[in-house]
Amino acid sequence: VAKCLCFYHTIVFKMAAGDYSGRPPSLHFSCPGPLGNGQPSNSGYSMPTSNGGPTGATGGVQGPARRPNPQSGPGGGESAGVAAGTQPTVQNSIQQASAQSAAARGASGATAASVPGTHSSRSSAPPAADVLVYREPVYNWQATKSTVKERFVLAVGSAVFDAMFNGGMATTSTEIDLPDVEPAAFLALLKFLYSDEVQIGPETVMTTLYTAKKYAVPALEAHCVEFLKKNLRADNAFMLLTQARLFDEPQLASLCLENIDKNTGDALAAEGFTDIDLDTLVAVLERDTLGVREVRLFVAAVRWAEAEAHRQQLQPTPENKRRVLAKALALIRFPLMTIEEFAAGPAQSSILTDSEVVSLFLHFTVNPKPRVEFIDRPRCCLRGKECSITRFGQVESRWGYSGTSDRIRFSVNRRIFVVGFGLYGSIHGPTDYQVNIQIIHTDSNTVLGQNDTGFSCDGSSNTFRVMFKEPVEILPNVNYTACATLKGPDSHYGTKGMRKVTHESSSTGTKTCFTFCYAAGNNNGTSVEDGQIPEVIFYT
Numbered sequence: 057v058a059k060c061l062c063f064y065h066t067i068v069f070k071m072a073a074g075d076y077s078g079r080p081p082s083l084h085f086s087c088p089g090p091l092g093n094g095q096p097s098n099s100g101y102s103m104p105t106s107n108g109g110p111t112g113a114t115g116g117v118q119g120p121a122r123r124p125n126p127q128s129g130p131g132g133g134e135s136a137g138v139a140a141g142t143q144p145t146v147q148n149s150i151q152q153a154s155a156q157s158a159a160a161r162g163a164s165g166a167t168a169a170s171v172p173g174t175h176s177s178r179s180s181a182p183p184a185a186d187v188l189v190y191r192e193p194v195y196n197w198q199a200t201k202s203t204v205k206e207r208f209v210l211a212v213g214s215a216v217f218d219a220m221f222n223g224g225m226a227t228t229s230t231e232i233d234l235p236d237v238e239p240a241a242f243l244a245l246l247k248f249l250y251s252d253e254v255q256i257g258p259e260t261v262m263t264t265l266y267t268a269k270k271y272a273v274p275a276l277e278a279h280c281v282e283f284l285k286k287n288l289r290a291d292n293a294f295m296l297l298t299q300a301r302l303f304d305e306p307q308l309a310s311l312c313l314e315n316i317d318k319n320t321g322d323a324l325a326a327e328g329f330t331d332i333d334l335d336t337l338v339a340v341l342e343r344d345t346l347g348v349r350e351v352r353l354f355v356a357a358v359r360w361a362e363a364e365a366h367r368q369q370l371q372p373t374p375e376n377k378r379r380v381l382a383k384a385l386a387l388i389r390f391p392l393m394t395i396e397e398f399a400a401g402p403a404q405s406s407i408l409t410d411s412e413v414v415s416l417f418l419h420f421t422v423n424p425k426p427r428v429e430f431i432d433r434p435r436c437c438l439r440g441k442e443c444s445i446t447r448f449g450q451v452e453s454r455w456g457y458s459g460t461s462d463r464i465r466f467s468v469n470r471r472i473f474v475v476g477f478g479l480y481g482s483i484h485g486p487t488d489y490q491v492n493i494q495i496i497h498t499d500s501n502t503v504l505g506q507n508d509t510g511f512s513c514d515g516s517s518n519t520f521r522v523m524f525k526e527p528v529e530i531l532p533n534v535n536y537t538a539c540a541t542l543k544g545p546d547s548h549y550g551t552k553g554m555r556k557v558t559h560e561s562s563s564t565g566t567k568t569c570f571t572f573c574y575a576a577g578n579n580n581g582t583s584v585e586d587g588q589i590p591e592v593i594f595y596t
Contacts, residue, residue, distance in 0.1 A: 202275045213249040215272045243269040245270045245276060254279045258287065262299055269303060281308050288312065290319035295328040298336050316340060320348035324356040330363035334382060341387035346435050349526070350389050351397040357381060357388060358405065374406035381407070391432035395420040422544060423490040425510060432509070434523050438473055438595040445557045445570055446478070448550025448590045451517040453483045455549035455581075455588060461541040462588035463575035465498060470568055470596070472530045474505070475521035478591025479540055480548040483511025488512050489544035495528045498535040498575075504528050517548045519591045527595065536588050537575050550590040553583070561596070568596060 196215040211218040212507055220226065234242065241263035247253045256279060265280035284296055288311060297312035299305075316323045323329065337360060340346070341353065361377035370376040378385060390402060398420065403413050418426050477493055494506040505528035511520045522540070530536060559568045570592065574583050582588050 070138065074152065099378065102388040144405070172458075197273060199272065199274050210249060213273060217271060237267055238263040240264075245271060245273060248276045248279075256280060256283050265299075274364060281305055284308055285311060288315055290315060290322035291326040292328060293319070293323045294326060294332050294336070294340075297340075297367060298332045300337070306349050313340070313343065317343065317345045317347060320346045321352065324348065324352065329356065330360050332360070334364070334380075334384060337384050338387060341384055344433065344435050345438075347399070350435075351401055352390040353404055354388050354390075354393075357384060358407070360450065361407075378407045389432065389435065390416050390430045391419055391428060392434060417584065422506075423508075423510075424488070425490070425508075434475070434507075434525050436475055436527060436595075438475070438527055439562075440595055441563075442475070442593065442595060443559055443561075443568070444478065444591055444593045445559050445568075446591050447518075447554050447557050447570070447572060447584075448554035448586070449554065450492065451480070451548050452551050452586075453548055454546045455480065456546050457542045457544065457580065459541070459543070460578055461492075461494075462550045462579040462580040462582035463537055463539050463577070464582050464584070464587070464589050465535055465537050465573040466592070467533060467535050467571050468530055468568060470532050470566075472568060472594045472596050473527035474524070474530055474592060474594045475527050475539065476521055476593040477540060477589055478519030478593065479511070479522055479542070480517070480550070480588060480590060481511070482515055482545050482547055484545050485515035487515070487545055489542050491522055491543070492539075492541045493522050493524065494537075494539040495524075495530075496537040496539060498537050504536075514549075523593070530594070535573075538592070540589050542588070547588075549587055551586045553585045553587075555584050566596065567596075 110563050139536050199215070207238040209437060211221050220232070238260070239583050244255045244260060244264045245267050254276070261280050265284075268274075268276035268280060284300075287309060288296060293312045297309055297316070300309035300312055337357070341357070346353065358377060361381050362372045364380040365372045365376045368380060370380070385407070390398060390408075393402070395417070398416060402408055403417070408416075412429065415426055415428050416430070419432075474495060478488075479491065481487065481489065488510060489512075490510045492506065492508045495504050496502065497504055505524045505526065507522070507524050509522060511522050513520050539570050553572070555572055557570045557572070559570075560566070561568075572584050580588070
């Protein structure tokens with residue numbers, strides 16, 4: 057039982073003890089007497105009452121001249137008591153000095169009209185002379201009271217309590233139910249309102265945040281959100297993201313998404329991942345910045361679908377998994393997988409239809425590639441600004457193709473991530489090209505990244521972007537070979553090539569130096585001086 061002095065009257069908060077049998081506990085206000093109108097209200101109208109009023113059977117403040125002792129404890133003579141035989145489960149006695157209460161009441165301006173006789177200690181009905189008073193509503197003025205010196209009572213600390221006690225629709229009941237509020241969370245709210253004490257822990261932070269929002273106490277909300285930010289980790293990022301979206305906390309949601317981007321694999325493996333809702337799953341799968349291979353996203357989505365089917369009391373059949381995944385299935389970028397990854401996993405899952413499997417196999421194996429229903433845009437988990445260098449000083453016409461790769465060898469002075477090339481397009485107007493791009497570790501002849509794709513050009517001498525499925529890490533002072541095998545009509549090509557090209561960051565001044573060399577072997581003719589692959593697109 058938490059006893060809280062409010063406008064010279066005592067409010068006793070009751071929690072029903074015992075087994076709740078699965079339903080949320082209900083908190084009750086037990087009000088020994090009517091509440092005054094000392095503070096300005098968010099409501100336009102109120103029925104003023106006297107500062108006195110009945111004290112009720114459980115005890116209370118006797119008349120307007122009585123002042124509570126701020127040092128009194130729960131058993132002090134100045135505190136309101138609890139009816140004999142009551143067995144409280146939680147007890148917290150908080151009292152305010154009469155001088156503070158008087159100052160709060162005086163500062164707000166008197167709005168009540170009193171008549172002689174309203175101070176009867178046993179009157180059970182409002183005096184006939186009471187009048188209705190209009191007050192200009194000020195929305196949520198309590199939100200500006202961030203310290204205990206400014207919050208003397210519940211109505212000052214919360215717009216919701218102010219409307220409950222002093223508004224035009226204020227209750228006249230001596231007991232008020234507070235549904236859907238956890239006792240520990242409400243106790244934390246009371247402690248904060250009356251003492252500025254922040255009592256938040258991992259087990260109570262979400263229910264406290266809910267309670268702070270429910271009763272419009274933004275200062276406590278901010279403490280809860282800050283606690284969550286400090287305790288954000290990969291293994292709880294999905295759970296916190298769900299709650300951040302539920303409670304409309306965009307800053308917290310953004311931090312959760314950034315954490316998931318940086319630690320996608322660990323976040324997907326966390327136990328709480330399968331507990332998220334469909335909309336949260338969709339919000340994550342829509343992102344271009346997830347740092348994990350697409351096949352792992354598919355495996356994680358199947359795990360989630362199995363858990364969701366169980367929640368919906370469905371058998372985890374392939375048909376039901378597809379049903380519960382709904383729009384999330386279309387956000388998995390199957391074209392970004394290798395043909396081996398697709399064949400070993402999604403193709404055999406029976407979640408995709410036969411026509412979807414066939415079209416994706418055709419996408420992996422034939423040119424020109426058929427159109428597929430799934431997104432083929434690469435995900436890039438890199439931060440910062442995209443950079444590019446151009447190695448030619450001039451553009452000329454007519455560079456032919458016969459199925460042989462254009463190649464150029466290069467090295468850099470610092471670690472970077474190459475995400476794609478800029479290539480020249482047709483000299484004959486708008487045209488579509490099929491192209492395979494690769495980056496090969498020169499010494500070991502290992503393919504580090506590749507994409508078998510296509511691009512459309514408009515007939516101009518501009519370069520056209522062709523991107524890898526995933527960023528390719530390039531280490532300093534190591535030789536790599538950039539390859540592009542084009543299928544299409546004659547194109548523009550570059551001349552007056554440069555052996556060394558330096559990119560300088562406009563924000564940090566950091567220099568990235570590329571050194572180009574001729575790539576011997578099966579080469580369509582590209583060299584340092586002229587040819588294809590004019591542009592390298594990268595992140596530092």
